[in-house]
Amino acid sequence: MKSWLLSFAFLLVSPAFAQTPTSVTLALNWKAEPEFGGFYAAALQGIYKKHGLDVKILEGGSGTPTVQMLANGKVEFAIVSADEVILSQDRNSKNKVKGLFAVYQTSPYIVMSHAEKNYKNLKDVFMSEGILSMQSGLPYYQYLVKKFGKPKVKVVPYAGGVSNFLNDKNFSQQGFITTEPLSAEKAGAKVKTFLIAEEGFNPYLVVIGATEETLSKKPELVKKFVAASREGWIAYLKDPKETNKHMATLNKAFDLQTFNKAAEVQKPLIETKETLGSMSSTRWSTLVQQLKDLKLIKSSPKAEDLYTNY
Template identity: 30%
Template sequence: MFCVTMTCKGRAVMSKFKVLAALALTAVTMLGAPVRAQERDVKFILDFISLGRHAPWYVALGKGYFKEEGLNVTILPSKGTADAIRSVVSGIADIGFIDVPSLVASGSAGGAIKIVAVNYQKAPYCVFTLDPGANITEPKQLANLEFGSSTSSFLPRIVQAFMEMNGVDSKTLKVINIDGAARVPMLAARKVPSIDQFIMSEPSIRRAVTDAKPKCLLLSDFGLDIYSNSIGTTEEYLTKNPDVVKKFVRAALKGWQYALAHPKEAAQIQIQYVKALNPDIIAEEVEILKRIAITPEVEKNGFGIVSLDKMKKTVDFMNNNVDIPGEKLTAEQIYRPGFLPEKPILPQ
């Protein structure tokens, strides 16, 4: 029987519509597939376990800045900067949060890593004491001080070089070898009058010491003008993936911009990824980051800015004051320009 009614014609039209819709959906799916395929996996390793000072990286993740650049970024913890350097060199991580002095101190072992942006414009190294207690507030007070650190670390050598810069006899510093995890408890128990820690540790030290005020002698406030933690990757990765690195840097620096302008929100974002952290400590650490991440150069030229002259000063300081294994690195070997955003990302 032939169908000649309007109902049958309507069914025919609907059937054709369904076919066309299916074809259209297939076309959209096929067009969408390459976009998803272009999203690039990137493994980024920190300089230590995740702490409040690392909130800017998680802000870049949580706010979708990496996704906007087509990057699927995984943030990895490390056992320390030396571990981060090894992980990037070996390919375990693609990009790392690399301390420039530590990179120089690694000598030829770190020669493959290139710095493309500097986050810590000022070194975060502190000599922490207590008030009441040793209460160190100026370099001359470092003479004859017992200093809790590690004899295998280069930080005592930095402090000693800093003492000489400020006219203090470095031979009088008495370095007490203390495991990293035990330094704050020993300071709190008055078993050692001073310890080395990054300035961002102040909120945690303040909570551990209830009967005194922690005092940080920030070396960069008294003439130690060197770079510290930065974005680094290998020469090979840079050569093969220059656009990926540029996109990563741009997204990361947006995270730094936003986090430093909104510490409390940054804390709430980070605890979504690292639930064990205290959001109050995170926010306080982010506030402290401003002291070492925002300088007049950053206010003028944007986050991540690198001066070759200051990079040379950083490298020379380390090469001249620390025992370097193997071949000594130069600033030209370490730094690779051209990976910062064309439009500077300025502090808010």
């Protein structure tokens, strides 16, 4: 009997009897950069595998339709923003997308100007005689116009990069705190950044999204994925260097020094006294009202229908 039990126990732990990891895809809305560091850390350090997951991280780019990819069932998980979740639910009542884990507790969207201009706040930029490169269709731009009034600054379309900024001291532009300011500083510019969140528009960003159908049909998969992603982010925040080395091989636009600097800059926007990645009903309700005031949505989704903490 003992011999039989030992043989059975051996079979249970042998590779042939090991549980096959569940394959899932996480779609990003941009290239491999520190804003996604925790997900890459979870893959690189075997954290997803430990949770029984084989995760494919699918890089994105400008305009990657991650919400539609979720709604169409092309991927199980994708990176979205809180305002995208609300806008999508307002426009499509079928197979709604919900937020599960928010990397950025404070939105990393910024406006940057030249330090020599001595602007004290974002309103100074809006009411200056210079040039502001910003996408006028973005919710945060419309929010700022509603708050400050019609801008005196000349608003031009956002073209990406920092070349125009470097060539004109009167030029300000939108950006991501881990990207454009670091690129401009590396090129020798003295930069001053203004977080848009400080003006009161602060949606959660780099949010893991999934559809209600996935949450309903695969609840254990969702729990495992969020738990593993959280572990990955805890590991990345503690020591991002090895993961940054890996991401630098995937994204040649940044050198390793910039990756490490970006990881340092974003850390205060991610860390929270609450459970890492958790979200609040108050924040979601506030954002719904802001989008309603801007006439960007017709309905008023309830906070509990927009997100679930795990």
